[in-house]
Amino acid sequence: xxxxxxxxxxxxxxxxxxxxxxxxxxxxxxSFFDARNTVTPTTFVGFDNYADMLTDGPFLQSLGTFSLFxxxxxxxxxxxxxxxxxxxxxxxxxxxxxxxxxxxxFACSYVVASLVWKLSIxxxxxxxLANTLLGWFGEEPIPWTVTPPWYWLVLVTLRLWLQLGxxxxxxxxxxxxxxxxxxxxxxIDGASRGWQTLRYITMPQLRTTSVAVLLLLLxxxxxxxxxxxxxxxxxxxxxPFARPPLIYLYYTALGSGGQDFxxxxxxxxxxxxxxxxxxxLQGKVITR
Amino acid sequence: MISRxxxxxxxxxxxxxxxxxxxxxxxxxGQALRQWYHAYGEPGVQQAVERxxxxxxxxxxxxxxxxxxxxxxxxxxxxxxxxxxxxESTTQVSAVRAGQMVPLDxxxxxxxxxxxxxxxxxxxxxxxxxxxxxxxxxxxxxxxKSMFASAGVTPPSTVDELVSAARRLTTGGVKGLxxxxxxxxxxxxxxxxxxxxxxxxxxxxxxxxxxxxxxxAIGKLRELNTSGAxxxxxxxxxxxxxxxxxxxxxxxxxxxxxxxxxxxALGDDFGVLPxxxxxxxxxxSVPVGAFGAMVNAxxxxxxxxxxxxxxxxxxxxxxxxxxxxxxxxxxxxxxxxAASAEKLKTGAAADAVKFVRxxxxxxxxxxxxxxxxxxxxxxxxxxxRDGADASTxxxxxxxxxxxxxxxxxx
Numbered sequence: 069x070x071x072x073x074x075x076x077x078x079x080x081x082x083x084x085x086x087x088x089x090x091x092x093x094x095x096x097x098x099s100f101f102d103a104r105n106t107v108t109p110t111t112f113v114g115f116d117n118y119a120d121m122l123t124d125g126p127f128l129q130s131l132g133t134f135s136l137f138x139x140x141x142x143x144x145x146x147x148x149x150x151x152x153x154x155x156x157x158x159x160x161x162x163x164x165x166x167x168x169x170x171x172x173x174f175a176c177s178y179v180v181a182s183l184v185w186k187l188s189i190x191x192x193x194x195x196x197l198a199n200t201l202l203g204w205f206g207e208e209p210i211p212w213t214v215t216p217p218w219y220w221l222v223l224v225t226l227r228l229w230l231q232l233g234x235x236x237x238x239x240x241x242x243x244x245x246x247x248x249x250x251x252x253x254x255x256i257d258g259a260s261r262g263w264q265t266l267r268y269i270t271m272p273q274l275r276t277t278s279v280a281v282l283l284l285l286l287x288x289x290x291x292x293x294x295x296x297x298x299x300x301x302x303x304x305x306x307x308p309f310a311r312p313p314l315i316y317l318y319y320t321a322l323g324s325g326g327q328d329f330x331x332x333x334x335x336x337x338x339x340x341x342x343x344x345x346x347x348x349l350q351g352k353v354i355t356r
Numbered sequence: 357m358i359s360r361x362x363x364x365x366x367x368x369x370x371x372x373x374x375x376x377x378x379x380x381x382x383x384x385x386g387q388a389l390r391q392w393y394h395a396y397g398e399p400g401v402q403q404a405v406e407r408x409x410x411x412x413x414x415x416x417x418x419x420x421x422x423x424x425x426x427x428x429x430x431x432x433x434x435x436x437x438x439x440x441x442x443x444e445s446t447t448q449v450s451a452v453r454a455g456q457m458v459p460l461d462x463x464x465x466x467x468x469x470x471x472x473x474x475x476x477x478x479x480x481x482x483x484x485x486x487x488x489x490x491x492x493x494x495x496x497x498x499x500x501k502s503m504f505a506s507a508g509v510t511p512p513s514t515v516d517e518l519v520s521a522a523r524r525l526t527t528g529g530v531k532g533l534x535x536x537x538x539x540x541x542x543x544x545x546x547x548x549x550x551x552x553x554x555x556x557x558x559x560x561x562x563x564x565x566x567x568x569x570x571x572x573a574i575g576k577l578r579e580l581n582t583s584g585a586x587x588x589x590x591x592x593x594x595x596x597x598x599x600x601x602x603x604x605x606x607x608x609x610x611x612x613x614x615x616x617x618x619x620x621a622l623g624d625d626f627g628v629l630p631x632x633x634x635x636x637x638x639x640x641s642v643p644v645g646a647f648g649a650m651v652n653a654x655x656x657x658x659x660x661x662x663x664x665x666x667x668x669x670x671x672x673x674x675x676x677x678x679x680x681x682x683x684x685x686x687x688x689x690x691x692x693x694a695a696s697a698e699k700l701k702t703g704a705a706a707d708a709v710k711f712v713r714x715x716x717x718x719x720x721x722x723x724x725x726x727x728x729x730x731x732x733x734x735x736x737x738x739x740x741r742d743g744a745d746a747s748t749x750x751x752x753x754x755x756x757x758x759x760x761x762x763x764x765x766x
């Protein structure tokens with residue numbers, strides 16, 4: 069290793085070490101201690117925190133809810149982003165314009181978007197946007213963010229609006245890497261322009277992109293926090309519905325008065341292992 | 357494009373600036389006491405507390421105003437040695453057990469009897485006082501007199517009367533009651549228990565709602581939620597008076613702090629009530645709480661900090677009156693000040709003072725920990741919003757609360 073290597077890599081590596089690796093290590097350490105209101109605990113409890121979290125009803129429930137959420141939202145985002153990419157990539161004029169338009173929401177802050185969804189589009193009083201629409205058809209106003217299952221509509225549309233553009237761009241990049249001559253060869257062989265080329269040329273050529281998109285989507289689904297916290301959370305806490313694991317852990321370890329770092333860290337480690345496990349499994353299934 | 361060297365220089369400069377930035381205090385010399393407040397919503401409070409601090413003669417005091425998530429920020433800073441010397445918070449048994457604040461019995465000393473006992477109890481753990489109450493906040497039921505009169509409804513004195521009043525007051529675009537967008541889950545759980553003569557935790561540190569009556573009390577909140585008489589999904593939540601002042605509801609559960617805004621919008625056309633009783637064993641109730649001034653046990657200047665707290669929150673009654681009455685709308689925790697406050701002598705405010713005297717319940721007692729709050733809140737939420745069976749859900753919460761109490765008190 070030369071001096072210039074350390075000069076260039078050093079500061080960033082140091083930052084990574086101090087702000088990422090040490091906290092992760094510390095968190096794993098805390099998960100084996102009774103660490104209430106302290107980050108320098110002295111009472112070693114072994115795997116007790118893990119046992120508590122694995123028998124903790126609300127935590128397991130949130131893991132279950134978000135596995136279901138992932139099962140639903142990952143394929144949905146995948147299909148919609150791919151469809152959008154195919155459409156935008158297929159048009160002959162104003163392609164850059166449409167690409168930008170669909171990508172723009174991704175630049176919007178999750179918090180701002182959540183507030184727009186919660187306060188203006190889906191607020192529960194009669195003059196909210198969605199309720200005004202309902203009113204035209206003579207329907208009663210719906211309190212969207214507090215009634216099951218309607219809050220899922222709010223959360224899923226919000227997530228799709230924010231994320232679709234980003235995954236669309238990934239797919240467009242993948243699509244533009246597919247050599248044109250493959251399509252021409254297929255057409256000469258008599259393949260139809262629609263389904264057959266999509267099924268036998270486009271999809272196989274997009275495999276690496278698809279795997280990446282699926283992994284990112286899956287991790288994002290389990291890491292859900294921002295829009296859930298801002299749409300459903302109140303100053304008095306978070307309801308037990310649609311509660312992402314990270315929000316539950318946030319309230320356990322950090323949120324007003326929680327300060328139980330042992331259980332919070334144990335939960336975080338469990339969640340990390342779960343994400344890693346599902347990701348590996350998915351990678352194995354897809355690349356087989 | 358920025359060159360790597362320029363980038364590194366910039367990063368270095370930022371680091372230097374940050375190092376300077378951590379001590380920009382107006383006292384400036386490192387001798388100053390650091391005092392933290394959360395960001396009060398009312399204009400003028402920040403200037404007022406800075407003025408109090410400035411007039412303290414013995415040591416300079418740096419006031420830090422903390423907008424945003426104050427509780428989390430404070431909790432994190434108390435873990436390290438770099439937290440404030442003096443801060444405001446609610447007293448929690450877990451923080452006391454972790455040795456985060458020092459007892460202030462000698463600070464409050466002779467003035468102790470002047471403080472409202474129920475408020476002081478909220479800052480007492482194992483017989484010692486950890487916070488000097490600064491300002492009392494409370495919640496109560498606001499109702500629109502004209503709407504009651506035209507519907508021929510009288511102010512409810514039992515929960516059943518309240519439910520039927522809410523139903524009868526629901527007409528056209530007006531709903532009977534607003535108690536938060538979650539249907540009252542966050543704020544009415546306590547009042548529901550108290551309405552049946554129960555509580556979160558008993559004075560003997562036992563579960564206070566291990567009783568079949570609790571299911572009945574929480575069931576009433578479910579009844580309200582399915583009655584169609586409850587406003588849900590309002591733009592502003594229960595802590596703001598907007599739904600009430602805009603005429604969207606005939607009743608709203610909100611706080612004392614909204615009285616000036618409600619008075620401005622509705623004049624005399626409103627009254628206030630405590631949450632009514634459910635049955636003969638219960639009593640009407642209002643949740644009360646008060647931030648207390650505390651001293652960080654990790655502070656290097658505990659003695660100076662205690663002396664400052666004594667000066668500001670025990671000795672300077674003029675500042676305490678100013679803090680409570682000149683900006684927002686609070687009740688002074690000291691009875692002598694509450695009795696002499698002009699604004700509290702008439703109307704809704706006078707009723708509120710009476711409720712605090714007769715019907716006060718601690719909204720957040722020291723032994724009601726965050727884990728207990730989550731367990732109870734989840735149970736209430738499942739019952740009220742999902743229609744789960746109340747006794748099953750509450751049994752789960754009772755078990756969790758009992759475990760926590762056992763851990764804390766053996």
